[in-house]
Amino acid sequence: MVDVFSGDLAWxxxxxxxxxxxxxxFALVNQPLGASGAYVQTASxxxxxxxxxxxxxxxxxxxxxxxxxxxxxxxxxAEFRPGYNALTDVFPLPVVVLMVFAGATLxxxxxxxxxxxxxxxxxCGTAQRSPASVTVTATFMATAIATTFVLRLLTGGEx
Amino acid sequence: MKLNTIGLLFGIGxxxxxxxxxxxxxxxxxxxxxxxxxxxxxxxxxxxxxxxxLLWWLEVRKTNTPFGGQLxxxxxxxxxxxxxxxxxxxxxxxxxxxxxxxALVMVSSGAxxxxxxxxxxxxxxxxxxxxxxxxDHVGDGEHREINLxxxx
Numbered sequence: 001m002v003d004v005f006s007g008d009l010a011w012x013x014x015x016x017x018x019x020x021x022x023x024x025x026f027a028l029v030n031q032p033l034g035a036s037g038a039y040v041q042t043a044s045x046x047x048x049x050x051x052x053x054x055x056x057x058x059x060x061x062x063x064x065x066x067x068x069x070x071x072x073x074x075x076x077x078a079e080f081r082p083g084y085n086a087l088t089d090v091f092p093l094p095v096v097v098l099m100v101f102a103g104a105t106l107x108x109x110x111x112x113x114x115x116x117x118x119x120x121x122x123x124c125g126t127a128q129r130s131p132a133s134v135t136v137t138a139t140f141m142a143t144a145i146a147t148t149f150v151l152r153l154l155t156g157g158e159x
Numbered sequence: 160m161k162l163n164t165i166g167l168l169f170g171i172g173x174x175x176x177x178x179x180x181x182x183x184x185x186x187x188x189x190x191x192x193x194x195x196x197x198x199x200x201x202x203x204x205x206x207x208x209x210x211x212x213l214l215w216w217l218e219v220r221k222t223n224t225p226f227g228g229q230l231x232x233x234x235x236x237x238x239x240x241x242x243x244x245x246x247x248x249x250x251x252x253x254x255x256x257x258x259x260x261x262a263l264v265m266v267s268s269g270a271x272x273x274x275x276x277x278x279x280x281x282x283x284x285x286x287x288x289x290x291x292x293x294x295d296h297v298g299d300g301e302h303r304e305i306n307l308x309x310x311x
Contacts, residue, residue: 007181011201014180018202019209021172026214028165030227033173035260040284055166062170063260067267069171070178083270084185087256097275100255104276107251107258108283114244118258119173121245123203127210128232135237136245143249148192151253159189 005075022124029055032128034120035063036111090158110140162226174264183264183273185256192253255279 003009025033041056072078082088087096111117114136116125122140125133151159180202181187191199214232222230252258257265257276265273 004179007179007184009179011180011198011205014176015202015205016209018173018176018206019213021169021176022206022210023213023217025165025169026224026230026232027217027222028224028226029162030224030230032233033169035173035258035263036280036284038170039259039280040288043281043284055162057166058163059166059170059173060263062167062172063174063177063263064170064267065167066171066174066176067178067183067264068174070175071183071264071268075178078268080269080271083265083268083272084256086186086189096272100272100275101279103251103254104257104262104279105251105283105286106279107248107255108280109287110244110247110249110251110283111259111280112244112284112287113240114248115241117248117260118252119260123206123210125233127207127214128234129211129215130232130234132235132237132241133233136241136248139242139245140249140252143246144192144253145194145249147250147253148189152193 005070005077007071007075007077018123019127022127026124032116032120032124034116034124035060036108036117036120038063039108040112086159090155114140165226173260174267177261177264178268183257183261183268183270188252188256188261251283 004013022033025031037053038056038060041053042060045052045054045057068078082093082096084096084100087099091099107117111120114121116122116133116136118140121130121133121136126137177183180199182199187196187199190196214230217230218232224230248258255262255276257273259280262273262276262280266277
């Protein structure tokens with residue numbers, strides 16, 4: 001029995017499923033399945049700007065709905081909690097809040113400068129054989145692994 | 160089917176896959192970047208292995224998409240901002256242990272620190288926008304939304 005909704009889905013099911021979603025969105029809309037653009041459009045809608053790409057806002061809502069469906073409705077892993085288990089084991093909560101906020105601000109800014117994030121460049125861009133996306137992906141993988149290594153050293157191997 | 164419905168359905172599918180694979184959990188991303196676990200790398204590689212040949216095939220056939228005209232893949236050349244943005248993104252990704260779509264799923268699973276992550280992502284995107292007279296780099300790998308809304 002394949003356990004689909006506990007978070008342990010095998011990569012050889014989950015990966016190809018994501019691949020087919022990427023292809024499906026290109027085949028219908030000629031657009032990548034990226035997430036940072038959806039944040040931008042949602043923020044633009046909140047600011048009541050003109051020219052908002054409305055379907056990206058629905059897509060943004062959909063990601064939330066899909067997550068709730070799998071963790072809370074079909075599965076049972078959803079519960080009210082802080083999250084960040086491995087990080088809260090090492091640091092007190094206020095420090096975790098600061099780290100998460102600072103890290104997220106940095107990655108949001110970086111995604112805007114690069115023109116995409118893990119989904120837009122990392123998945124959809126490389127699948128399009130875009131040299132720019134391959135460059136972005138190789139760069140963020142390298143700096144992310146290096147940063148994790150540094151954090152590990154700074155915490156004496158705890159993190 | 161309307162474009163907004165397609166957006167909603169693909170969002171549900173994407174969020175559902177991320178949740179099914181625990182990508183909304185800090186621990187998953189952290190274990191991946193610590194090189195303790197390789198399942199996320201296999202996940203990403205298999206998604207690309209499935210989508211890349213199919214996209215190539217659709218492109219070669221000059222497929223007409225119902226909502227976006229003829230399928231056109233982006234293959235832009237790397238520029239300085241790709242390396243700079245990618246480098247900053249990687250550092251932030253490692254510290255926050257999440258990225259834009261997983262942060263949204265994190266909140267949907269009840270982890271309230273996901274809201275802190277989402278607030279940071281919104282702020283980071285906004286900071287970049289404020290730096291530029293015309294925000295040109297913000298997009299999903301490539302900025303190509305403009306023509307679509309006219310057709311929709």
